[in-house]
Amino acid sequence: xxxxxxxxxxxxxxxxxxxxxxxxxxxxxxxxxxxxxxxxxxxxxxxxxxxxxxxxxxxxxxxxxxxxxxxxxxxxxxxxxxxxxxxxxxxxxxxxxxxxxxxxxxxxxxxxxxxxxxxxxxxxxxxxxxxxxxxxxxxxxxxxxxxxxxxxxxxxxxxxxxxxxxxxxxxxxxxxxxxxxxxxxxxxxxxxxxxxxxxxxxxxxxxxxxxxxxxxxxxxxxxxxxxxxxxxxxxxxxx
Numbered sequence: 021x022x023x024x025x026x027x028x029x030x031x032x033x034x035x036x037x038x039x040x041x042x043x044x045x046x047x048x049x050x051x052x053x054x055x056x057x058x059x060x061x062x063x064x065x066x067x068x069x070x071x072x073x074x075x076x077x078x079x080x081x082x083x084x085x086x087x088x089x090x091x092x093x094x095x096x097x098x099x100x101x102x103x104x105x106x107x108x109x110x111x112x113x114x115x116x117x118x119x120x121x122x123x124x125x126x127x128x129x130x131x132x133x134x135x136x137x138x139x140x141x142x143x144x145x146x147x148x149x150x151x152x153x154x155x156x157x158x159x160x161x162x163x164x165x166x167x168x169x170x171x172x173x174x175x176x177x178x179x180x181x182x183x184x185x186x187x188x189x190x191x192x193x194x195x196x197x198x199x200x201x202x203x204x205x206x207x208x209x210x211x212x213x214x215x216x217x218x219x220x221x222x223x224x225x226x227x228x229x230x231x232x233x234x235x236x237x238x239x240x241x242x243x244x245x246x247x248x249x250x251x252x253x254x255x256x257x258x259x
Contacts, residue, residue, distance in 0.1 A: 053080065053239070053252050053254060053256045055237060055256045055258050056081065056237060056239065056256060058236070059213075059235075059236040059237040059258070060204075060207055060208045060211075060212065060213055060214065060236055061204040061207055061208065061213075061214050061216070061234070061235045061236050062081070062213070062214070062215050062216065062235060062236065062237050062238070062239060063184075063216050063218060063231065063232050063234075063235040063237070063238045063239070064077065064081060064215050064216065064217045064218065064239050064241075065218055065219075065220045065228070065238060065239065065240040065241065066217070066219070066220075066240070066241035067219055067221060067241070068097070068183065068185065068217075068219040068222075070241070072243070072244050072253075073241045073253075074106070074110065075110055076241060076244070076253040076254065077110075077215075077241075078110035078111055079110075079253075080252055080253060080254055081215065081239060081254065082111065082178070082215075083178060083213065087111075087113040087114065087115065087116060088116055088176060089115050089116055089176050089177065089178050090115065090116055090117045090118070090172040090174070090176060090177045090178070091107070091115040091117070091118045091119075091177075091178050091179075091180070092118075092119050092120075092121070092165070092168045092169070092172055092177065092178070092179045092180070093118065093119070093120045093121070093179075093180045093182070094120075094121045094123075094161070094165065094179070094180065094181045094182065095120055095121070095122050095123070095182055096123050096155065096182060096183060096186035096187060097182055097183060097186055098182070099122070100120040100122060100149050103120060103182075104118065104120075115178075116176070117172065119148050119149075119150070119168045119171070119172065120148075120149045120150070121150050121151070121152065121161065121164045121165060121168065122149060122150070122151045122152075123151065123152050123154075123155045123161075150164050150167075150168075152164060154190075155186070155187070155189075155190045156190040156191050158191060158195060158196075158199040161199075162199065162202065162203065165179070165203065165206075166206060169206065169207075169210050169212065172212070173210040173211070173212065174210070174211060174212070175211050175212070177210065177211075177212035177213070178212070178213050178214075178215070179207060179212060179213070179214035179215070180214070180215050180217070181214065181215070181216045181217060182217045183216075183217040183218060183219065184196065184200075184216055184217065184218040184231065185217070185218050185219045185222045185223070188223070188227070193227055193230060193231070196231065197230060197231060197234070200216070200231065200234050201234055204234050204235065216235065218231070220240065232259070233259070235259060236258070236259055237256055237257060237258045237259060238256070238257045238259070239254045239255070239256045239257075240254065240255045240256075240257075241253060241254060242254060242255045
């Protein structure tokens with residue numbers, strides 16, 4: 021996926037056989053907890069670097085038939101290439117359409133070098149990479165997300181924010197709360213689904229509780245052993 025004018029076209033693409041070996045036996049969304057069916061905005065609490073947690077996220081949290089979804093990924097941690105590689109690895113296919121809002125320094129400089137827009141970013145649209153110049157620029161981030169939602173709005177739209185943990189390194193909790201309050205309302209109004217990733221080990225209980233109050237549900241990774249016992253690796257609390 022180039023990090024210039026657009027993400028490579030994803031519609032209809034499959035995944036090479038050697039990559040499918042890494043996909044878990046369960047189909048994406050096959051073991052999705054019923055409590056998540058009506059959750060437009062979901063806080064996902066899991067260790068950032070835990071591969072088992074990432075696999076469980078795709079198996080149980082990501083809606084089924086991921087190849088039929090339009091995905092908007094807001095990435096603080098990874099390049100667009102890395103995000104798409106992970107999606108394909110665990111979902112077994114590409115999304116129908118994808119847009120990545122990146123705050124990565126390398127991606128930002130690459131996009132800026134090739135963009136045709138006067139503001140140094142690529143146009144928003146299907147299979148596009150756009151960027152926000154500063155990780156603490158919540159106004160700019162909000163504008164980009166809203167522009168993408170204008171393109172992808174609908175029940176088959178999934179937004180992933182990865183992650184709130186990194187975001188909170190740049191802004192105060194109260195600023196993040198105000199930003200997320202507006203965003204969660206926008207997501208619900210767009211009839212979309214959004215997943216907000218957060219590493220619980222990096223935050224105190226008060227911070228998690230304050231931000232968690234904004235969401236329809238909170239899913240916390242309980243580990244693979246929990247999945248063996250009750251069929252799900254996630255403890256879900258509805259709000």
